[in-house]
Amino acid sequence: MENTTTLGCLVLLCIFITFPRTKGACRFRRFGIDCRYSCNCPGGCNDVNGVCRGPCYPGWHSGNGTVCQTKNIAYNGSTKQSSNYYTFKYLSNKAVDGNRDQNIYDGSCSHTGLNKTSASWQVNIEPPTQIYQVKMYYRQDLRKRFRRFTLYLNDVDEEWRVCYHHQKDSIQSIVNVNCNITTKTKALFVYNERGTPETSGQSYERHAYMELCEVEVYVCSKGTYGDCRQFCYCKDGPCDFITGQCPGSGLCENGFTGQHCQTDCSSIGKYGVNCSESCSASHCFNRQMCHRVTGRCLDGCQDGWIEPTCVKHTQVVPCHLSVKVNSDATELCIRSL
Template identity: 35%
Template sequence: MERGCTLFVLVVLTVSSLVDGQEGSCQPGTFGDYCSYSCNCGSSCNSATGVCAGACDDGWREGNGSLCQKENVAYGKQVSGSGDYSNSWTAKKAVDGNRDQDVTHGSCYHSYYYPTFWWVDLAAEYRIHSVRIYNRAGYPHRLANCSISVGPDSNSETVCYTFPSNRKDIPDVIDLTCNGIGNFFIIRNPGNAPSQDDTLNICEVEIYVCSKGTFGAYCSEFCHCLNSTCDHATGKCPGDCSPGWMGNTCSTQCTNGTYGPNCLKKCDDRHCNGTSSCPPVYGGCTTGCEKGWARPDCSDCTTGFHGPECIECGHCATNTTCDSTTGECGSGCLEGFTGLQCKESVGNGSSVAGAVVGTLLLLLIAVIIAVVVFRWRGKHSSSVRGHHAVFNQKERQKGDDNVYMNVDVDTFPIYATPNVKAQKQSQGYRHS
């Protein structure tokens, strides 16, 4: 059990570290955000800053207390020239990494045919900016008036740099700026150098491009472009910044309670489960999310919830969930439920309606019974009062012999019963 708990804690800490965009320690030879940069100086660089303690690897420049992020993209690439003066002075000598400028040591290119040229295929399109050329020592005039072109093929004639015509202005090691975009880098000698010497003697050509994510004269500044890289000269990103960064060069970290791509998300809009820090990269909630909200930043609904408030989905069909916006179950409902969101029980609607109708009918019957009873009681009371009034009137109008006297038709209702005995005596009297 203790082993399982330890493993669980390790996994949680690892996930948390990745979510927050923080790296504890990079593997040797890497450094920076998510350990995504290579040291290019063996394993001697600092895992946080990338500064190299020793020299750079072949094909890289600077080092020894600085970064090694300036790459020579010409190193070891395919080359060609206007003939090789000897097998010791071939075109590939200019990209073999040997900067020895003594031609007798077999480290330089010496052309043979005229007009003379030399080119290197960089194998990919580059935005070229910084170039260093090691000329044959003591022969600067052989580069006078030469031109450099950059383009998509070896015939490109888009000139990005022209060497001075005065040999005194051409040092043995030349650092120059060539602003161009292309796969091919071409040096041409037009044949109008002093003494008409149009031979090419070059010992090494280094074309420097900053590694992905760096820019500046020494490739020591960092940009953080989203799914792309910045211009290695200006540092400008072609699109959005990576999460946690903002600005034209995407080199400013999010501040003031913001996070995410271009720092457009607000920490206060998250639905963390309690108080949490807000890392600038993904804004992950270290305390977890409220119910219905998904990690890392608790700003979107987790599976099974929908809408702006992340309400729980209804009873969608097995192994499916509702639309995260509308909450509708596109694949249907589980048995026993209905409706677009599958939140209504089958029969619930008719049962409620039946109950309502039944209640109304009972109320109606009760009202009818009450009315009938009320009217019956009213009629009965009137009949009793009328009967008592007539009976009292009769008592006053009959004589001692119980014979009704001078009873008017209006005062003697037809339903009153006459004194039978008095009638018989009266009849007998009249017939005698």
């Protein structure tokens, strides 16, 4: 009896090591298939879909009922501005400290010097990254000063490219900008200028200011794209976080399919390369549930079939009988005691 118990324990251990669970039971604030994604929230997340119960870590966004897979790569970055206000309360780094407070008197915003005809602010992006979405929080009570600003991106080839130029007479204190520039950016530069009242127009002030309270530059975590809530499983590395396109060969990992390799084969009753094999061909206890790569039946076999793939069946007879066994069966016999 002691030997039987030991053998049973060894078999269970072997199964655990060979076939780790792919969904559920993730630890160390991770989630998803093979627990490959980080929750990015201190309170932990649902270990299947990554939904965080509370807020994200600083520098990550969303949470509180959704995933924390949107990263602000400007957070705590290296910054500079063209000049400083006469006190050192409004330095350039105030715009990347994670505080979105737009009341400048709370000391939460940057502020360039007085009596200038131009003003600028810059944050370095490390490592250089393709930028798509930028969100800027300006001083709320004097947002008109932000009108006609230009947002530039400095790419790895040292080219300064215009991402956006504001041309309207009105402006909101929170500005969202999408950049259609595919090269990697190493610095983001916000610029504004003013001339005389005659050349600037009556709606403009004589002097230029830059009073940014927060600048956020969003990218998705690796393996997510679009709104950073969609997941891709590409063979040759993470997909493009904007388009979801897979790099290199454009192929999916084994066990996934779809335009962006987003579909788990097991979720549609299939397995293998590009979901080319059907789970229903096996004799799984649940005919539609098998491992996305190997075809192993996740809930075991139907009676009389052999794990892990349940494609061979057993044939139990008394051992003293001569039995012809089919090629796809395994002969088991019962000896008389």
